[in-house]
Amino acid sequence: MRPLTIIGNWKMNGSLSANQQLIQAMLGLGLTDLAKSARLALCVPYPYLIQVADLLANSGIALGAQxxxxxxxxxxxxxVSANMLQELGCQYVIVGHxxxxxxxxxxxxxxxxxAKAALQANMTPIICVGETEEEHDDGKALVVVRRQLQAVLDLLQGQVASCVLAYEPVWAIGTGKVPxxxxxQDVHRELRLxxxxxxxxxxxxxxxxxxxSLKPDNAKDLLAMPDIDGGLVGGASLNAQDFLALCQASN
Structure with a gap:
């Protein structure tokens, strides 16, 4: 059975003081316990990797780059090279957002x-695929994600099992629109096929x-689908209560 995987993506947000407050709040709310039964990670901007690595030490929550x-x-x-990120303690890195x-x-x-560079440095690439609103409206979603994934399959060959995929419809990111x-599930099933x-x-x-636009109020239904194994979370990962609620809904 595939483990539940929740990856937070802070995008270009944060500050030294805000980061400390956020992670301390997350840990205080019990994310360490959730990390025992799920794969949790935070992907943060380059300047904060060392700080966040220290804050997450021994929490069970992994560090990732964007x-x-x-x-x-x-x-x-x-x-920034893959070896540099690995040296700082990154276990994950987002590619193709x-x-x-x-x-x-x-x-x-x-x-x-x-993705290949990340694998060569013993990190797990989170490979993003997804269609734009125009492509979605034209009924081309499956064509687009197949093409994007095929480029990865052609290059990585036998290393694909060490990757994570993320389907992110571009028209839904930060818009509040959600499939x-x-x-x-239809897209996730196609990717798995x-x-x-x-x-x-x-x-x-x-x-x-x-x-x-994955949030606590829609996470339960989306993550109940058989081929959806977790979430790549944007805005909700910048709020401790929201991130916790999303992880709990998924769990």
């Missing part, structure tokens, strides 16, 4: 290379998360 370079080192000013694809024009091939549980054609064993092991 992006990674596909290069191991070199003249790539502003980039829709905001990176949209605002930084990251294509499927680059996302796949970033019905059945609609989300695509995995199964490539590697049946990997398909049974890989967690596929839902992301996109």
């Amino acid at each position: 992006d990674v370079s596909d290069h191991p080192n070199g003249a790539y000013t502003g980039d 829709s905001e990176r694809r949209q605002y930084h024009h990251e294509g499927d091939g680059l996302v796949a290379r970033k 019905t549980p059945a609609q989300a 695509q995995l199964a054609k490539f590697d049946a064993e990997a398909a049974s092991k890989v967690a596929i998360l839902y992301g996109g």
